[in-house]
Amino acid sequence: MNSNSNGLPPRRQASNSSGTSGNGNSKGKQPKKKKRMKGFVKFILSILVIGILVGGGYLYWIYNQVANTGIDKPVPPGMSATTKPLTMLLLGTDNRPETGTFLSDVVMVAALNPNTKTATVVSLPRDTRIQLDGYKSNKLNAYYPRFKAQEKTSGKKAEDQMKDMMGQYLGVDINYTTVINFQAFRDAVNAVGGVDVTVDKNMCYRDTADNTDINLKAGPQHLDGKEALDFVRYRKSNCKPKTAESNDFDRNKRQNQVMNAMLDQMKSLGGITKIGKVISAVDKNMTTDVESEQMKNFIATYWNISTTDVHFTPVTGEWRSPYVYINETELANAKQALQDTLAGKVKAATSAQ
Secondary structure, three states: OOHHHHOOOOHHHHOOOOOOOOOOOOOOOOOHHHHHHHHHHHHHHHOOOHHHHHOHHHHHHHHHHHHOOOEOOOOOOOOOOOOOOEEEEEEEEOOOOOOOOOOEEEEEEEEEEOOOOEEEEEEEOOOEEEOOOOOOOEEHHHHHHHHHHHHHHHOOOHHHHHHHHHHHHHOOOOOEEEEEEHHHHHHHHHHOOOEEEEEOOOEEEEEOOOOEEEEEOOEEEEEOHHHHHHHHHOOOOOOOOOOOOOOHHHHHHHHHHHHHHHHHHHOOOOHHHHHHHHHHHHHHOEEEOOEHHHHHHHHHHHOOOOHHHEEEEEOOEEEEOOEEEEOHHHHHHHHHHHHHHHOOOOOOHHHHO
16 A cells, blocks of 8 residues: 555655644634634644644654554545545543443544644533433433443444434434543653643542542642543542642643643653554554544544634533533534535635635
């Protein structure tokens, strides 16, 4: 197979990338609403192509490394990401060796158009109340574990059931699903040697059921993978004395801080080795139905997409325990944004000038 047919740019062009231009890390330049949702989105998306984001000079090496994370089957005719607009469901689950659970705390759908070089990423609250024909009403994050439990009797993969359900909910056909778990987060942070962050408050929470033991002090810290996960997960305290609670806004800011710290680490001395370790860590803790060759297609097509052309569209709602009742206007706008991106109606900023 000739990878050059996929449009992969020559090394001399990629080597001028600074890392900051491709990683979406333009602090202070984005509206706060978009920035709030971007932290974990960046983690899920960029972890797959991390080498492209932090150092274009390693593009060809990463190109083949990332391709190995896909499944070994041919891309269906007419489905190449180099020419066809595609969609992907992105799930971040709480699955860890000590829990065995599969609650999907991060649920996003991305639409990408190779002709316009634009993308739309729709994010939904994990506690969204879902009411759909053919499905029992429940919280959004409860469906994936339910489908996992039904796999043997239903004969259908949980990932495929999630694609069907979310496609019906958002009004688009979903082509692929990628699932990354908490262990991937811990291993990826450890792979770069830990991260330097500023812990915004004292944090203490313990749960013997899953061996959670969060005990962080406010101030500058160097965190390993376990501590970094504690940092981004912390919500409330059950310790004496109790530490202050956090909301989802606080958690999103922490996720963004950890992601930026990881990118800084990979741009440091020995970055190429760290990138390889990160990819290996994610590969072991990721489930995807993207074909290996399609991975190459995605990279070749979107490696230089402008951050201004990736439109993050969070859907919010009203919290009335135990559900989030979605804002129907925002949901309708999100559906339309996905459809417009796939239809080529959303133009790249550069082409619009």
